[in-house]
Structures are given as structure tokens and as C-alpha cells.
Amino acid sequence: MLDGRFNQLSIFHVNIDIIRGSSLVINNKEKLPNLSSFVLYTAHYTNSYDKLIVPLLHRMTNLERLHLSFVGYVTKSFIDGNNLKQNIIYHMPLLKKFIFNIRSVWFDSPMNIPSTEDIQQTFKDLKDMHIISCVDYFQKEKYSQCLVYSYPYELKHYREITNQFPGGLFRCVREVSLHDEYPFEHEFFLRVARSFPLLEELTLINKKKQINRCIQNQNKHLPIIKYSHLIQLDLSEADQDYYEQFLFDTKTCLPNNLRVRMNYQSVKKVTRNFRRNTTRYNCIKIIHARFYNKFNFPEHLKDYFPNAYIC
Structure with a gap:
């Protein structure tokens, strides 16, 4: 050329x-x-x-x-x-x-x-x-x-965000990936949600357990994080603590019509074999649930994800 x-x-x-x-x-x-x-x-x-x-x-x-x-x-x-x-x-x-x-x-x-x-x-x-x-x-x-x-910032994606992320306002961004060798705490996710108000796709890669999880679970005044425009959430490479972070309705308010990728065993533990009320409200909003490391699903799984196509 x-x-x-x-x-x-x-x-x-x-x-x-x-x-x-x-x-x-x-x-x-x-x-x-x-x-x-x-x-x-x-x-x-x-x-x-x-x-x-x-x-x-x-x-x-x-x-x-x-x-x-x-x-x-x-x-x-x-x-x-x-x-x-x-x-x-x-x-x-x-x-x-x-x-x-x-x-x-x-x-x-x-x-x-x-x-x-x-x-x-x-x-x-x-x-x-x-x-x-x-x-x-x-x-x-x-x-x-x-x-x-x-x-x-003018790109539609912001990839490989770590705890060093300084925050800011990124109205153009629709796709975000999070990755670190140090744990992400609730305050970090709050900063992410505020920085990307039009976020549609979120991928989380972190195998480190949250340090303040127990304190956060006991704090009834913890600000609930909202991802109003989120369409797709990928937790397949995340520690179990982050399933609590996103599925507990005391921590996060997920939008309707959400597509999610998750590890089956992690979801099973966090939802207490798909019977826990704290996670039920967010799971009802999921319309497509792709589970990794599981091929045969119990019958009551559909009751917990009544609006989801499960695969």
C-alpha cells in the first residue's frame, strides 16, 4: 500500500x-x-x-x-x-x-x-x-x-486491568478483562463499575482468595455494586470467592438477561448445591449459563436458573 x-x-x-x-x-x-x-x-x-x-x-x-x-x-x-x-x-x-x-x-x-x-x-x-x-x-x-x-480513552476495550488501575471515567469502553496475582477486593470492583458505566463484557482471571471476604460478608452497609449494562460475565478462571462477589445480592446487583461462564463446582459450593437464597436472585437473571467441568446436571439446577439455557 x-x-x-x-x-x-x-x-x-x-x-x-x-x-x-x-x-x-x-x-x-x-x-x-x-x-x-x-x-x-x-x-x-x-x-x-x-x-x-x-x-x-x-x-x-x-x-x-x-x-x-x-x-x-x-x-x-x-x-x-x-x-x-x-x-x-x-x-x-x-x-x-x-x-x-x-x-x-x-x-x-x-x-x-x-x-x-x-x-x-x-x-x-x-x-x-x-x-x-x-x-x-x-x-x-x-x-x-x-x-x-x-x-x-477512546478504545472500546480495556484489557488486563490489575489492582494498580487508577480509575477514571471511560465512557467508550464496553469490554474489560481483570487479571492479577493479588486478590481483588470489593472496593476494587466498585472502582471498576464506576469507571466503566457502559460495560457490557467482563472477564475475571484471578486465582487468589479475597483477604477481606469474611469482613465484607458481615458488613451489612457494604455498597452494592451495579453493572447496569452488563451482557456477558466470565468467571471460569476465577477463584470461588469471586463467585460470591458477583452472585451474592448483598454485594452485587446483576442485570437481567445476563450470559455467564462459570466453573460448575465453584457455583455449586457458593450456592450451597443451588439452594442458597443469597445467590438465588442474581441467578434468576441469567439467561445463558455455560458450566465448565460438568456435563450432567441435576434436575433441580433448572429450578435455580429458571430463565437460563444451561450447557
């Missing part, structure tokens, strides 16, 4: 599944002087930031608007403000608007990685931009990640 055949192109939006290197020798370094707006979005991880993305951007010398969204593997350092300035911003003297959402994933990273505050400091001289940074280190899985994005 950018090999000279469209040298009058001024606006170019790219939504690509994956960016990866090739064994072909491509030596196209011709400038693209007429290109004023460029958008690059890719959903999958890439290790081609330095070899493909940066050289491509260097050809866009007259760019005025740039929007980048990708997840990149790194081996030496995160993609931070210094990196973006040296590799992108300083090469685009006409750049007026830079919107980005970049997650760096660093496997086998050292434990003394830069903190969130360290990363935020690398953006301090970009005074016209509101930028959010978030750094996480996953000791068990032996990798770290750094998310940097311009605010307000």
Missing part, C-alpha cells in the same frame, strides 16, 4: 490482526509527505515495534494526527515517554494530535523495573497531553507490563 502507488494519500487507517516480520527483504524508505493522518490498531501482540512500526512512522514526516494502539513485546526497556519522543514525536515536527494506547510486555524482566511514577515522569515535558501510566510485575508468571495511554 505504501510503496509509492498511493503517493497522494493523505489519510490512512489500518486495523490489522497481527504485525510480524517477514523473510522478504523490503527496502522501501521513501517518504510519505502527503500523509497527514495515520491510525494503526492491532489487537494481537507484536515484536515488530522497532523493526517495522518505527521505520514506517519515520516515513511520515508531515503527519499532523497519529493514533497508535498495540501490545508490544520488549526485551530491554518499556515503551515510555522517552522512547516515544526519540522514536516518534521528534521525527514529526507538524504533529498536532497524538493519541495512543501502548502496552509493553517484558518477559524475564528484572525485578527492579521502573515504577509507575518513573514511567509517568518520562512524559512530564509533554504538557499539552494528559497521559496515564501503569506498571505491573507478575512474579509468578515471570513477566512485567507497562501500559501508557493518552486520556480521554
Whole structure:
């Protein structure tokens, strides 16, 4: 596309599944002087930031608007403000608007990685931009990640949210995934619900038990969390405590017509073999229940999920 055949192109939006290197020798370094707006979005991880993305951007010398969204593997350092300035911003003297959402994933990273505050400091001289940074280190899985994005947030999804999530208001977001090696407490879910008022799909991946579960169960004044627009909830990779978090009507008010993925044994224990009143009200609202690790269901299960297609 950018090999000279469209040298009058001024606006170019790219939504690509994956960016990866090739064994072909491509030596196209011709400038693209007429290109004023460029958008690059890719959903999958890439290790081609330095070899493909940066050289491509260097050809866009007259760019005025740039929007980048990708997840990149790194081996030496995160993609931070210094990196973006040296590799992108300083090469685009006409750049007026830079919107980005970049997650760096660093496997086998050292434990003394830069903190969130360290990363935020690398953006301090970009005074016209509101930028959010978030750094996480996953000791068990032996990798770290750094998310940097311009605010307000424009994507429809926000993935891999951890306890480091700073909050905010994300009206565009419809899909969220939560993942951490530390437990999520009730206050965290309250922050998530308030930050994503139009949330439709929620996936929770966390095998750590809640620390404050017993205290929360005894607290009758605990604010009940509402997910008014939620359509799909995935708890299949969550600890049993999070089934209580979402099914107890003293903690969460689920919307009607909900589709849920759950581990059968976890649901069975939390609902006390599908007879517990505290979880009954939310279960009635489910219209599609997909259970993992179970193929034959007891007859009374349908009574507990009267509106659900069970599979």
C-alpha cells in the first residue's frame, strides 16, 4: 500500500490482526509527505515495534494526527515517554494530535523495573497531553507490563486491568478483562463499575482468595455494586470467592438477561448445591449459563436458573 502507488494519500487507517516480520527483504524508505493522518490498531501482540512500526512512522514526516494502539513485546526497556519522543514525536515536527494506547510486555524482566511514577515522569515535558501510566510485575508468571495511554480513552476495550488501575471515567469502553496475582477486593470492583458505566463484557482471571471476604460478608452497609449494562460475565478462571462477589445480592446487583461462564463446582459450593437464597436472585437473571467441568446436571439446577439455557 505504501510503496509509492498511493503517493497522494493523505489519510490512512489500518486495523490489522497481527504485525510480524517477514523473510522478504523490503527496502522501501521513501517518504510519505502527503500523509497527514495515520491510525494503526492491532489487537494481537507484536515484536515488530522497532523493526517495522518505527521505520514506517519515520516515513511520515508531515503527519499532523497519529493514533497508535498495540501490545508490544520488549526485551530491554518499556515503551515510555522517552522512547516515544526519540522514536516518534521528534521525527514529526507538524504533529498536532497524538493519541495512543501502548502496552509493553517484558518477559524475564528484572525485578527492579521502573515504577509507575518513573514511567509517568518520562512524559512530564509533554504538557499539552494528559497521559496515564501503569506498571505491573507478575512474579509468578515471570513477566512485567507497562501500559501508557493518552486520556480521554477512546478504545472500546480495556484489557488486563490489575489492582494498580487508577480509575477514571471511560465512557467508550464496553469490554474489560481483570487479571492479577493479588486478590481483588470489593472496593476494587466498585472502582471498576464506576469507571466503566457502559460495560457490557467482563472477564475475571484471578486465582487468589479475597483477604477481606469474611469482613465484607458481615458488613451489612457494604455498597452494592451495579453493572447496569452488563451482557456477558466470565468467571471460569476465577477463584470461588469471586463467585460470591458477583452472585451474592448483598454485594452485587446483576442485570437481567445476563450470559455467564462459570466453573460448575465453584457455583455449586457458593450456592450451597443451588439452594442458597443469597445467590438465588442474581441467578434468576441469567439467561445463558455455560458450566465448565460438568456435563450432567441435576434436575433441580433448572429450578435455580429458571430463565437460563444451561450447557
